[in-house]
Amino acid sequence: MKEYRVCIIGGGIIGTSIAFHLAKLGERRVAVFERSYISSGATGRCGGGIRQQWSARMNVRLAMRSVKLFERFEKDAGFDIEYRQGGYLLMAFTEEEAERFERNVKMQREEGLDVEILSPKMVKERYPFINTENLILATFCQTDGHANPHLANFGYAFAARRLGVDIYTHAEVKDIIVQNGSVMGIESSIGSFKCDVVVNAAGAWSKEVGKMAGIDIPTTSYRHQIFVTESLRDFFPFMAISFDGNFYIRQTKHGQMIMGQGDPNEKPGVNRNVTYEFLKSMSEKMTKIFPFLENVRILRQWAGCYNMSPDAQPIVGCSKKVNGFCYAAGFSGHGFMLAPAVGEALAELIIKGSTEHVDISFLDIDRFEKGEVEIEGNVV
Amino acid sequence: MDRRIKSHPILEFEGEETVTFYFEGTPLRAKPSDTIASALIANGIDIFGWTEKGRARGFFCAIGKCSSCLVVVNGTPNIRACITKVKEGMKVERQIGRGMPLWEEKQ
Amino acid sequence: MKTKLLIVGGGPAGLSGAIAAAESGVDVLVVDEGLELGGQLVKQTHKFFGHQGFFASKRGVEIAKILKNRIEELGVKYMLQTTLVGFYEDTAVAYSREEDKTYEIDYDYVLLATGASEKFLVFKNNMLPGVYGAGAVQTLMNQYGVLPGEDFLIIGAGNIGLIVAYQIAQAGGNVRAIVEISDKVGGYEVHANKIRRMGIPILLRHTIIKAIGKDRVKGAVIAKVDENFKVIEGTEREIVADTICLAVGLQPSIELASQLGVEMVYIPELGGHVPKRDENMRTSKRNIFVAGDLSGIEEATSAMAEGYIAGYTIAQDITGKDLSEKINKYKEELADLRRGPFGKKVRSGLEKMGIVLPSGGYRTDLQKDFGPAGKLRAVMECHQNIPCNPCEAVCPTNAINMGGNINGIPHINYDKCVGCMMCVMKCPGLAIFMVQEFDEYSVVGIPYEFEPLPNVGDKVILMDRNGEDVGEGVIQRVIKNRKDKTHVVYVAMEKGLERTVRHFRVPSDEEDEIVCRCEEVTKRDVEKAIDMGFTDFEELRRYLRIGMGPCGGRTCRLITMGILARKTGKSMEEISNMNLRPPSIPISFGSILRGEKE
Ligand SMILES: Cc1cc2nc3c(=O)[nH]c(=O)nc-3n(C[C@H](O)[C@H](O)[C@H](O)COP(=O)(O)OP(=O)(O)OC[C@H]3O[C@@H](n4cnc5c(N)ncnc54)[C@H](O)[C@@H]3O)c2cc1C
């Protein structure tokens, strides 16, 4: 039977980032098991936004570390991922939201982040194509931005493979073998493998994979829909988002506008169908704030799943109940941007027993038992 | 150049060239039943624009599927010439690369 | 908008389905994105094969009109210039181009009859203006009356390539050659013969290597290929042409079927990916039916039969009436249409779906006898088993018979033939000629569909079956056929030539092979990506952006899969996982805002 030190379940951005960072730390006895193809999960369906302006301090730190790693991505992984630090514009349309933003900015600045507060007039001057009617204020951070999630996912996977990691696609993990409280190996559709450590990076399926090891991962998955338009000339360098307005929008390197929203009435479960209702409500909302969209055509619409945790913060760590069982799940709407820092931290934890760059002990699963939760508010 | 079929053994083509539209500023004639593409080709024009990478682009599928024939119409880019009817006074321009959207001041 | 039965596609399949369902009392709505009802038919100026029940010997444009009149009589509602853009979880959405707005449609049953789209071909400079799809050339010349060039090169000698070449000639264009990579003509021999006798070369075992020109096509380089379709070096030559017309096959338009989540299968004999369906055209979903080219690339006749079967079956479901008699009648017709050698591909394709059809049971021997010299008589040059019988049906003296089955080779009884030339005017393949030998000279009557008609007394150059000049002749008689438009022109010639003459003429740098047009992805890009380690179609798509442009992958999907299959040694079935996403054509925000729910 083939043996590995670490078997990673899930070939999304999280699983491949962990694999890459393990290999970079010198551990090459690593395998990634992906049930379908690379980027088939949420990663290949996401918006690609990278933002450090969060309301929870932990997320700000993780995101700031990730930005450092995204800046080095091409050098580290040898792959151009269309990374662009065009900034992120957070738009508040209610007084309460504006107050929250001002509080957040204070905390973000304490963490060393350079954030501006913009009046509607300033926004209009910078971006004449935005209708700033009803806007109360906006915050802007120039080092935020976006990247192409497919390319980042492939980048980590190819770099890990080059460093000796085995990446199995069309290989589904069916069970995790646990004996006397320790992980012994896995069973998969392509055979059984021995290993000391299993990492649950199964995205929307993290709860099911947790059950294989007898650990309850308190996550629920919800569909999120998204679409792109035809290509336009490059004129929209930043990503815009609003939580009370419930939308996000950016322009890809190829000129297409990509945008989406959350649906508070969405039922839990893995559903990747698309609805017309979504297109209608987006059309109405987005043409008001971005009037240039009226004559722009929509090309393609799809859906992916947010894997939500109770506090909208990720669940990352290694189990104290089952030796060798680690997890990186519950990334809600921000797993793409956190992937570099999370992959690095979890790899450090597995190899060295402690983290070096960002302390992630707060993200461990036991926070829910201890009742130490801080709900992240800056999500769509 | 006029590429209209003058006589045909099976078919009859109706309509006169009563419509005037502008291509890159030049007035051209078209039939009311023409699309922009059929009118341009009838007038001997088959380069409709250039791609982002500088390749000449023309029409290809004629049924609005392949997006090879995008032109700028009255300032709006990405208009499919093959399925858009010509209208009197329409201003058609070659599209070079991607188009720039229009916006109106709504404030 | 509400309807019991929503039909997407108003080609022969969709319209026949509409007729069957509406006749049986079902409320029907047909949505079609074209300018007129009829699908492919509105572009076809040639006469169709088959039998009278399916309007054999009528031209495509006429069949379209007949079907349209019938659905109007039956009160079927239809929307033109309207694309069904998406079957969503919550509703179906159609987009009207004229109104620039969307409609939501509520339905109980769906009949998908979306037909097929043309395949693209990879060669150097294939994106230059002047390289057009065969369907596009047909649309321009037969719907808008515009001929996009003067000198044409046609790629592909299947029925479409042959017919388009003929139609270009009819519209006054010059066809330089038809290039065909395989060692035989894929289309019907009678279509090929119409081309050959005009002197248009059909170059078998040849391929196009590149288009010449900087900003538009000025010519092409073609070359010979060996048994493995590899170019034989040193055989390259240039052809001057301003238009290169691609007729390299069709692929079923499966976007909507895929959105509806019906089970798909990959069956090359049916044109690639097709929805799985039963003998009644029902897919894996109870209320979703398919018919026509979408369910397998075939012909208008079979598309109509399938449409009827689907329409009656749906009506039977909805009304509870027993319509099995009608359904069975069309099933028998279909089985008959597919009995012959040209039905073989479809038969073996359908067998893979578990539908087994009979074959054989028709006459295969040719008539040897050229008839009694001196008598004005018809001679038939129809040598393939095609399901077609207008000659037998029209003959007033019953001189012509197919031997009991529509797929049979026609024979003529010269005792009964009175030389009325009705069969010459009817034959969709233009494969029947009149001959008569006199003491000093002979006369041949040739079916003729070109402008201008010659005048009696005109000197013409005689051509044989291969378009070679074989002498001079004089026009003796011109029989005008105002109704069917296949005229018969009698030419007098030297004795002995009546066996060979079948036509006449009046004397008178950067070289990229593009795979994906929208995103300008080249074949080399695809091959490089596969070499890097991308082995999944979806991965390739996401990496190279193939299919992410406005066309949604229509031109590049199959080509990319083909390259992937070739390079990885995987079968098409294995690499066929794909997600086709709505909307199926781009629609603007504004059109959604102006959308109507009712
Ligand atoms: C519409 C949308 C927009 C988003 N926008 C953003 C954004 O702008 N910025 C941002 O940072 N984040 C965004 N996100 C969130 C982000 O996409 C996710 O948080 C992130 O991709 C999660 O990565 P992952 O690797 O955990 O999951 P995934 O990419 O889903 O990968 C998990 C993989 O595990 C595999 N798997 C599951 N079970 C098994 C098994 N038993 N055996 C083998 N393999 C298995 C799955 O097939 C899947 O490929 C968005 C998400 C959506 C849906």
Ligand SMILES: Cc1cc2nc3c(=O)[nH]c(=O)nc-3n(C[C@H](O)[C@H](O)[C@H](O)COP(=O)(O)OP(=O)(O)OC[C@H]3O[C@@H](n4cnc5c(N)ncnc54)[C@H](O)[C@@H]3O)c2cc1C
């Ligand atoms: C050059 C040529 C010559 C031919 N010659 C013959 C012949 O001699 N004899 C013969 O029997 N057959 C012939 N055929 C084949 C015949 O035309 C086709 O098999 C037949 O038209 C198939 O019918 P259909 O209804 O399935 O599809 P189509 O005729 O292709 O009709 C499909 C319709 O669906 C519409 N549509 C597609 N998608 C959508 C959407 N999303 N929303 C709304 N509308 C949509 C299209 O606009 C189209 O009108 C020929 C075909 C060609 C191209």
